[in-house]
Amino acid sequence: MASYRMSATEFLSSGTKVEDYVRALLDRIAARDVQVQAWAYLDPEFVLSQARKLDAIPLEQRGPLHGVPIGVKDIFYTKDMPTQHNSPIYANDAPPVDAALIIMLRSAGALIFGKTTTTEFASTTVGTKTMNPHDPARTPGGSSSGSGAAVADFQVPVALGTQTIGSIIRPASFCGIFGYKPTWGAISRENVKVCSLNLDTLGFFARSIADIELLADAARLEDDEKPIAPFQIEGAKFGVCETHVWPEVGPGTINAMQLAVKLLRDRGALVEELDLPGEFDSITRSYLQAFQQDAATTLMSEYIRSKDQLDPALVAFVENPEKTSHRDHLAALDNLAQLRPKIDVIASRYDAIITPSVVDEAPEGLTSTGNAALCGMWTALHVPVVNVPGFAGDHGMPVGLSLVAPRYHDRRLLKVAAAVAPVFAAGGWKSNL
Amino acid sequence: MASYRMSATEFLSSGTKVEDYVRALLDRIAARDVQVQAWAYLDPEFVLSQARKLDAIPLEQRGPLHGVPIGVKDIFYTKDMPTQHNSPIYANDAPPVDAALIIMLRSAGALIFGKTTTTEFASTTVGTKTMNPHDPARTPGGSSSGSGAAVADFQVPVALGTQTIGSIIRPASFCGIFGYKPTWGAISRENVKVCSLNLDTLGFFARSIADIELLADAARLEDDEKPIAPFQIEGAKFGVCETHVWPEVGPGTINAMQLAVKLLRDRGALVEELDLPGEFDSITRSYLQAFQQDAATTLMSEYIRSKDQLDPALVAFVENPEKTSHRDHLAALDNLAQLRPKIDVIASRYDAIITPSVVDEAPEGLTSTGNAALCGMWTALHVPVVNVPGFAGDHGMPVGLSLVAPRYHDRRLLKVAAAVAPVFAAGGWKSNL
Known part of the structure; x- marks a missing residue:
């Protein structure tokens, strides 16, 4: 090598x-x-x-x-x-x-x-x-x-x-x-x-x-309980969560999710569908509001000093042309906060939640970094997330899936990911590099 | 001058x-x-x-x-x-x-x-x-x-x-x-x-x-609605909140609270007692846990590099000898989060909440910076707070009171404080400097 x-x-x-x-x-x-x-x-x-x-x-x-x-x-x-x-x-x-x-x-x-x-x-x-x-x-x-x-x-x-x-x-x-x-x-x-x-x-x-x-x-990341390694796929329990963003996904992610379920079941894991309660559908709107108004605060000093050197999207965060109010911002923050203990309870029923990382393989073009609609909710819920690669899109590009655990179950999630990684590696994608 | x-x-x-x-x-x-x-x-x-x-x-x-x-x-x-x-x-x-x-x-x-x-x-x-x-x-x-x-x-x-x-x-x-x-x-x-x-x-x-x-x-601080100045004390409504920390206060603060009520009423303000719901009593424990474990994270790099140069109290945050768990930390954060919209609703009934800033006038000695037990809950609730001076402790030292408003009602609170300041200025303390 x-x-x-x-x-x-x-x-x-x-x-x-x-x-x-x-x-x-x-x-x-x-x-x-x-x-x-x-x-x-x-x-x-x-x-x-x-x-x-x-x-x-x-x-x-x-x-x-x-x-x-x-x-x-x-x-x-x-x-x-x-x-x-x-x-x-x-x-x-x-x-x-x-x-x-x-x-x-x-x-x-x-x-x-x-x-x-x-x-x-x-x-x-x-x-x-x-x-x-x-x-x-x-x-x-x-x-x-x-x-x-x-x-x-x-x-x-x-x-x-x-x-x-x-x-x-x-x-x-x-x-x-x-x-x-x-x-x-x-x-x-x-x-x-x-x-x-x-x-x-x-x-x-x-x-x-x-x-x-x-x-x-x-980085001295520690769970409350030190996880016992190695984690076994056989008998493990996963919740497959399409989320409310599912209508946006393309064939690469659809294939990855189906294949992941099959590969895990073939190895003796229990894989269940997980439908989140309807109130989780509000999360996209909430994190976008939190992001926009938080960014307005953090970019204010650059805006004041050098507005003409900021990307128009960043100027818009500060200038807030849609006049999003602090009231809306607080409602978003409070909504996200009340969902966090709920996702902890839900996620604790599984060894990991399995959910799309992206809508599909990397799109063509360099002008945009692509769609992050499937990531944002987990970020806003503050839970740990690991992308595990292994699947392929229609053009042979990689597609990964996310494993999610309750907050501060990071080290256990990494142990689960270490066991899932070789399973997903049979998902059809190999690096040619 | x-x-x-x-x-x-x-x-x-x-x-x-x-x-x-x-x-x-x-x-x-x-x-x-x-x-x-x-x-x-x-x-x-x-x-x-x-x-x-x-x-x-x-x-x-x-x-x-x-x-x-x-x-x-x-x-x-x-x-x-x-x-x-x-x-x-x-x-x-x-x-x-x-x-x-x-x-x-x-x-x-x-x-x-x-x-x-x-x-x-x-x-x-x-x-x-x-x-x-x-x-x-x-x-x-x-x-x-x-x-x-x-x-x-x-x-x-x-x-x-x-x-x-x-x-x-x-x-x-x-x-x-x-x-x-x-x-x-x-x-x-x-x-x-x-x-x-x-x-x-x-x-x-x-x-x-x-x-x-x-x-x-x-700092570009703005409320959703621009406050109308000047604010009038006559007809204004205040909620006087002793909080669950009241048993710790001394004569300076007791006098300040009593006098504040009298001075405001004399000028035509409506002043009510405000008893917070019992769940707010949990807040001291919650913010101390949030503080301790947040500080453990932010001090980690100094701890790793230069533990022997840190105050023992800071070392203890990181080393966590009481083994406070992430579970406790999250419970504290989640508890504080769910109290925030509630205090907004309560505070919005008043032009301001009036509450002690400290237990009493500054204590003797330079080795400790004093008791902050009365401040922490409002910080943890994320609401704006203004200390308004005017009162005197038993030794002639200043004692202030806090005015509190719902989140992002900062500019309105400052207008209220501007009107309250001359009222409290009749509270018996004058700077000799």
């Missing part, structure tokens, strides 16, 4: 020097960048110098993520690289500050590799320069576009993202990798550019659940 | 040069600093150079806060000053970044004057070096200790604070000034060191409501 194909877990157990691994990744990027363009900022010489420093650390002083290269969405502050938010307002801005999560990852020995592309302030659906590594004519999704593409293309083993509506799960599905959105509030958002106070959640991309667990360890 | 005694509003209409006003404030600080010590960072030469730059701006280019000197709690990032959080971990740390609110205030022409003292990460009740300007043997309160003391002592007209439990309202009451905690989420917390994701709110200190309104304008 070429070195660049190693996962973080494989690299850590391989005895490979950090410099050698990093050099293989940089070579991979040099060969592929023209067709992927996942990076907003990458300085190969700096990366190599960091690698050499890490190689010089005595074995007994090395952390659990020693030398693991991490791609970082360009809305996380990193003390040694620019943080530009894909905004001309912050072009070449390089505050020498680390986000709290970056501090934690560096403390565990990680190598902060470079900054991955994002839509403007992670708040628009306007495509970035980044192409889907499986088909450069298609979007990798967004807003964590570069993190999804870079991990899928073996340019880094793991990367960081954020999700306000579907910005982790959607690119993970479009790129055919694992995406994990933890319980809201489980990881500090300090020194990350927040879009929505009530929705934004930090999370991870990887090509294996084991790698996501590595990052979850470094 | 000595120049340093001018409020921001008075300064703006006075035609005074910024440099002259600032020089008067710096002279005041030079005379008083040994007895107050409100500043974590202050560079008089830099302040004067900023003032001269502002004076050079042509009249037609000046913003609505042109030259208004603002004290900034030392957990807000300021691009031209250190931000140290009263933590040895960040001693001399000076990230060249402005908090979103600082950007907005500078855009309106404000002069960022210096950094005011805070308890460690605004998260402990351990006193700072700052003394109460009315009695150096007493605490000014916390965690926004320096902002409260500096404004009360005429060292700056206005200052910024944050409140997780009682960190604006408590020092405002102890120092005899106005403190305003807006609706949660109404002002972006970007680049402010957050303690609790679910509770923290930015706000203001001033010696008049007019000055608080100036800052609220710059």
Whole structure:
């Protein structure tokens, strides 16, 4: 296996020097960048110098993520690289500050590799320069576009993202990798550019659940009860939830859902249909209102200073031409809040809820990052979500499904996902990269 | 009147040069600093150079806060000053970044004057070096200790604070000034060191409501309906709410509450007793749990990197020796969430709820910032709160009362507070400064 194909877990157990691994990744990027363009900022010489420093650390002083290269969405502050938010307002801005999560990852020995592309302030659906590594004519999704593409293309083993509506799960599905959105509030958002106070959640991309667990360890994510591994599919119970957004889904997702049920049942799992109570249909309207008015607050300083440099969609959040009231905003927030304990009760009846990640495979074109209508409700419910790849759309592009658990059942959900992953891997999609 | 005694509003209409006003404030600080010590960072030469730059701006280019000197709690990032959080971990740390609110205030022409003292990460009740300007043997309160003391002592007209439990309202009451905690989420917390994701709110200190309104304008705080000014006390309706914390209050607060009712009734207001439903008694336990576990998340990066440099109380948040579960945390968050629409309905029956700000006047000693038991419930309910001074404790120290309104009725509450302020000013306390 070429070195660049190693996962973080494989690299850590391989005895490979950090410099050698990093050099293989940089070579991979040099060969592929023209067709992927996942990076907003990458300085190969700096990366190599960091690698050499890490190689010089005595074995007994090395952390659990020693030398693991991490791609970082360009809305996380990193003390040694620019943080530009894909905004001309912050072009070449390089505050020498680390986000709290970056501090934690560096403390565990990680190598902060470079900054991955994002839509403007992670708040628009306007495509970035980044192409889907499986088909450069298609979007990798967004807003964590570069993190999804870079991990899928073996340019880094793991990367960081954020999700306000579907910005982790959607690119993970479009790129055919694992995406994990933890319980809201489980990881500090300090020194990350927040879009929505009530929705934004930090999370991870990887090509294996084991790698996501590595990052979850470094972020100190813990359930109340430590899950017992390994989780067994035989006898497990899943709830298949189409949600009220189902009329929007296309053939790729319809096929994935049907096949997932069959594959799980074939392996002895109990799979039930889960119809959420009717009040959950209100959730799309509620999270869109929460998002819009939260974004108006977080974008106000940029609006005041540099309105002409903001995307018109972001200007509209602040100017609120439809005159959405605070009363509406509060009704939305209160509605979401009262649904959260209810979804916890429902989700606790299953080992996981299985639900679409996206409407279909990645659409053609780079101007839009695609439809996130199926992700938003779970984000707004604050529950943990994992995208598990494995299925194929009509054009051979990847389609993933989401596993969902009650809030703060993150580590258990990752164990379930680790068992589901090889099952879904028989779903008909294989990466050609 | 000595120049340093001018409020921001008075300064703006006075035609005074910024440099002259600032020089008067710096002279005041030079005379008083040994007895107050409100500043974590202050560079008089830099302040004067900023003032001269502002004076050079042509009249037609000046913003609505042109030259208004603002004290900034030392957990807000300021691009031209250190931000140290009263933590040895960040001693001399000076990230060249402005908090979103600082950007907005500078855009309106404000002069960022210096950094005011805070308890460690605004998260402990351990006193700072700052003394109460009315009695150096007493605490000014916390965690926004320096902002409260500096404004009360005429060292700056206005200052910024944050409140997780009682960190604006408590020092405002102890120092005899106005403190305003807006609706949660109404002002972006970007680049402010957050303690609790679910509770923290930015706000203001001033010696008049007019000055608080100036800052609220710059922060673009708006109600759904623009309030009609002036508000009339005659015929107004107030609900006096002792809350379940009443058994903790002392004679200063008991006197203030009784006197407030009498003064308002004398001026023709309708004042009713307001007994909250019993379920509101659960709120203290809920917000303390929310605070503790939210703080564990936000302090995790400091804990991992520099545990030995954290106050033991902060270490305990992270280490959670009582093993409070995520289940408890979520139950607390969900309980607070379901109470919020209920308090909106209750509060909307009145022009304002009147409730204690603190248990009593500022206690003796500088080691603790005092009891915030009466503030926390309103913070957790996300409603706007204004401390209005006017009353006196047994030792002649100031005692304020809180006015409370439904969420996002902030501007209306400020109008009510402007009318209540002269009524409470007959409450027996006068500043000797």
